[in-house]
Amino acid sequence: xxxxxxxxxxxxxxxxxxxxxxxxxxxxxxxxxxxxxxxxxxxxxxxxxxxxxxxxxxxxxxxxxxxxxxxxxxxxxxxxxxxxxxxxxxxxxxxxxxxxxxxxxxxxxxxxxxxxxxxxxxxxxxxxxxxxxxxxxxxxxxxxxxxxxxxxxxxxxxxxxxxxxxxxxxxxxxxxxxxxxxxxxxxxxxxxxxxxxxxxxxxxxxxxxxxxxxxxxxxxxxxxxxxxxxxxxxxxxxxxxxxxxxxxxxxxxxxxxxxxxxxxxxxxxxxxxxxxxxxxxxxxxxxxxxxxxxxxxxxxxxxxxxxxxxxxxxxxxxxxxxxxxxxxxxxxxxxxxxxxxxxxxxxxxxxxxxxxxxxxxxxxxxxxxxxxxxxxxxxxxxxxxxxxxxxxxxxxxxxxxxxxxxxxxxxxxxxxxxxxxxxxxxxxxxxxxxxxxxxxxxxxxxxxxxxxxxxxxxxxxxxxxxxxxxxxxxxxxxxxxxxxxxxxxxxxxxxxxxxxxxxxxxxxxxxxxxxxxxxxxxxxxxxxxxxxxxxxxxxxxxxxxxxxxxxxxxxxxxxxxxxxxxxxxxxxxxxxxxxxxxxxxxxxxxxxxxxxxxxxxxxxxxxxxxxxxxxxxxxxxxxxxxxxxxxxxxxxxxxxxxxxxxxxxxxxxxxxxxxxxxxxxxxxxxxxxxxxxxxxxxxxxxxxxxxxxxxxxxxxxxxxxxxxxxxxxxxxxxxxxxxxxxxxxxxxxxxxxxxxxxxxxxxxxxxxxxxxxxxxxxxxxxxxxxxxxxxxxxxxxx
DNA sequence: TTGAAAGGAATTTTT
DNA sequence: TTCCTTTCAA
Numbered sequence: 001x002x003x004x005x006x007x008x009x010x011x012x013x014x015x016x017x018x019x020x021x022x023x024x025x026x027x028x029x030x031x032x033x034x035x036x037x038x039x040x041x042x043x044x045x046x047x048x049x050x051x052x053x054x055x056x057x058x059x060x061x062x063x064x065x066x067x068x069x070x071x072x073x074x075x076x077x078x079x080x081x082x083x084x085x086x087x088x089x090x091x092x093x094x095x096x097x098x099x100x101x102x103x104x105x106x107x108x109x110x111x112x113x114x115x116x117x118x119x120x121x122x123x124x125x126x127x128x129x130x131x132x133x134x135x136x137x138x139x140x141x142x143x144x145x146x147x148x149x150x151x152x153x154x155x156x157x158x159x160x161x162x163x164x165x166x167x168x169x170x171x172x173x174x175x176x177x178x179x180x181x182x183x184x185x186x187x188x189x190x191x192x193x194x195x196x197x198x199x200x201x202x203x204x205x206x207x208x209x210x211x212x213x214x215x216x217x218x219x220x221x222x223x224x225x226x227x228x229x230x231x232x233x234x235x236x237x238x239x240x241x242x243x244x245x246x247x248x249x250x251x252x253x254x255x256x257x258x259x260x261x262x263x264x265x266x267x268x269x270x271x272x273x274x275x276x277x278x279x280x281x282x283x284x285x286x287x288x289x290x291x292x293x294x295x296x297x298x299x300x301x302x303x304x305x306x307x308x309x310x311x312x313x314x315x316x317x318x319x320x321x322x323x324x325x326x327x328x329x330x331x332x333x334x335x336x337x338x339x340x341x342x343x344x345x346x347x348x349x350x351x352x353x354x355x356x357x358x359x360x361x362x363x364x365x366x367x368x369x370x371x372x373x374x375x376x377x378x379x380x381x382x383x384x385x386x387x388x389x390x391x392x393x394x395x396x397x398x399x400x401x402x403x404x405x406x407x408x409x410x411x412x413x414x415x416x417x418x419x420x421x422x423x424x425x426x427x428x429x430x431x432x433x434x435x436x437x438x439x440x441x442x443x444x445x446x447x448x449x450x451x452x453x454x455x456x457x458x459x460x461x462x463x464x465x466x467x468x469x470x471x472x473x474x475x476x477x478x479x480x481x482x483x484x485x486x487x488x489x490x491x492x493x494x495x496x497x498x499x500x501x502x503x504x505x506x507x508x509x510x511x512x513x514x515x516x517x518x519x520x521x522x523x524x525x526x527x528x529x530x531x532x533x534x535x536x537x538x539x540x541x542x543x544x545x546x547x548x549x550x551x552x553x554x555x556x557x558x559x560x561x562x563x564x565x566x567x568x569x570x571x572x573x574x575x576x577x578x579x580x581x582x583x584x585x586x587x588x589x590x591x592x593x594x595x596x597x598x599x600x601x602x603x604x605x606x607x608x609x610x611x612x613x614x615x616x617x618x619x620x621x622x623x624x625x626x627x628x629x630x631x632x633x634x635x636x637x638x639x640x641x642x643x644x645x646x647x648x649x650x651x652x653x654x655x656x657x658x659x660x661x662x663x664x665x666x667x668x669x670x671x672x673x674x675x676x677x678x679x680x681x682x683x684x685x686x687x688x689x690x691x692x693x694x695x696x697x698x699x700x701x702x703x704x705x706x707x708x709x710x711x712x713x714x715x716x717x718x719x720x721x722x723x724x725x726x727x728x729x730x731x732x733x734x735x736x737x738x739x740x741x742x743x744x745x746x747x748x749x750x751x752x753x754x755x756x757x758x759x760x761x762x763x764x765x766x767x768x769x770x771x772x773x774x775x776x777x778x779x780x781x782x
Numbered sequence: 783t784t785g786a787a788a789g790g791a792a793t794t795t796t797t
Numbered sequence: 798t799t800c801c802t803t804t805c806a807a
Contacts (some may be wrong), residue, residue, distance in 0.1 A: 257795085586794050611793095
């Protein structure tokens, strides 16, 4: 065996090896949670290069997130050294943007097109609606959402399917068409366009497509279960069925982005799309203790339509799952904080190996408060906060305008920032004038005198603004790096100065952010210089008919910086050192921690109320037809599976008896996902379960109705906070008292033991439920 | 043009 | 409840 090969195969299990060594042709790697898929992808790439002697520039590896791309690249650098620089390892959107920029003229753009984000998109939709006089008819947000969905489905306005009589659909199509026209006129694209325009180009220009097919002989895709139809289409064009070297890696059980257009069917039907594809299953989990894995399986098992696979592990059984029950969300948060401190004191798990996952961001506030109070260091892991700040976006808008003055959305954003006395009325007159003449705002500003109804001060101010932009654009033309352009922009626009003049603490911070923005540009320049050196060293022999140049070659520095801002965001706020991580369940995908906390395991929170409602309405004729209620619930279940499988050693699931959300107090029953978990995972023996007095009807007819708060219940942590003191516990003789239980309904107390909130009482419930022993806290006076 | 007040909506958000 | 957008008044 080649020495490279043996080193690459070291410490791989047989299916992993099979995936790494698979020769040519399509391959589907079904990789369960924690089964080492990144290792498989990176080793496979390394094997292609080192053993099979494939040129690195022939390999395209696509991921969904920048983080995943970065990690993959880092691991490939370790395996391949400098050769890794010639690989294309990037996200769908980045690679599409790179190709689109090279081929811009084919799709009605110039190379300096800019990328609009969500906020820009919404503004364009609003303006298009206003222009068409249909502002009142529909929510711009909803229209934008539907446009995005169309793009995800790879449909241009003319391909939209609208039933006759579907007024709203027709409206969407109209706005969509106008929206696209505006983007093209502004030399701008949105995220969806990056993929959709490229697909369109490849479909209409086989010669262009052929260049890329000739170049990329190997395409690998991570997290394939989250691809949407355009992305899949792009893959099929680049690596056509039935025999291209397309390797897709994913787990149907971790598909959680349906609401963004992802389609699990892509992975489920892959073997049909690529007949003859080899399927390799990675089923050994190296991450979680057996108990946790079993609980995760208990939950996911209930989903229909899954690829057949069984996760197993030879890790120890491990600790029982812990269930935390509390009075309300504040007590719950305190309890989580307390448990975190306890774990840390035990000394086996560090703060940085713990995480709290929640379903919705609104849950984070109370958790943060509790952690702060308990002095638990934490980091809130959330999207791309830095580049979302208003002042940073203003700065970016100026830069984009410098590169591409036609960008109306950017111009509108900063025409009066910092305030220069150009108000709404003036802007509206300019807009009307530009629209009627079919030119960009910037062009309309070249002769403000000719704009009707403007007074002389307005004209003067507009001229000043236009001169500012013109001067900056000229500067940008031959700026040698991104930082100098940013510096010049900050200087001429006085963005920093005007913030500093304000004097408030907040404006100081914002000024500081702008300096940091300049710092980001400087860092970008340094990295770029380093990358250029590495690429130069690497010039390999290339067949003359193949274009093997780096996809980013010839992109001017400022433009490349802007692209990074749009597509990559900040350089990843690494999960803080020595800090507990707080994030949504969606953000948790791909991560792992020793201890995981899942607060809010309640119906209506997780699963989300929307999924519960959709399920309840599924037999209603009025159910909205664009949503699939069962699929919606299935996705919540997958999300739960993702959450559970992030945990290595300890899993804490938690719920509150009542919780206030949006100012309203709710009493949510325990999450169905909890009820799906076998009690023994919580340390309750099978025997306990069977000897329990339970009306057979409940168990037999509806096994799902099994509840864990009867009898001993699963291991419930008893260290309730003082905050629970005011709870109605059992005091005095309560026998005979009529009570009501969230799940079991009305009943009468037969016996009681203990006192305080955790006292247990035996209650005879009506409605065929019979005798139950429940915790007093879960009862209300009936 | 700007600020304050009122009104309305509030999953998830890789790019 | 809270945050964001829109609207209204100075």
